[in-house]
Amino acid sequence: MTTPKIAQKAPYPVEVEAGKSYFWCACGHSANQPFCDGSHKDTGMNPEKYTAEESKKVFFCGCKATGKRPLCDGSHAKL
Numbered sequence: 001m002t003t004p005k006i007a008q009k010a011p012y013p014v015e016v017e018a019g020k021s022y023f024w025c026a027c028g029h030s031a032n033q034p035f036c037d038g039s040h041k042d043t044g045m046n047p048e049k050y051t052a053e054e055s056k057k058v059f060f061c062g063c064k065a066t067g068k069r070p071l072c073d074g075s076h077a078k079l
Ligand code: FES
Pocket: 024, 025, 026, 027, 028, 029, 030, 035, 036, 037, 038, 039, 040, 041, 045, 046, 047, 048
């Protein structure tokens, strides 16, 4: 099984725009956290698409262990 790299043990706050799609990095290797930059290529993992329903601040998972991908669910506190 492939384990994602912990990018940081905290979420990434991002102001998202209604109707816009974002590709959250699931592998933890992107240099453009919390978004995918293609670095997952040889990891067997893929980014998760997130489409904003409204314009607001959301917290994308930084530890990659969330149970509510791609958003933070507090799992980083247990790592
Ligand atoms: S770089 Fe991590 S999922 Fe694409």
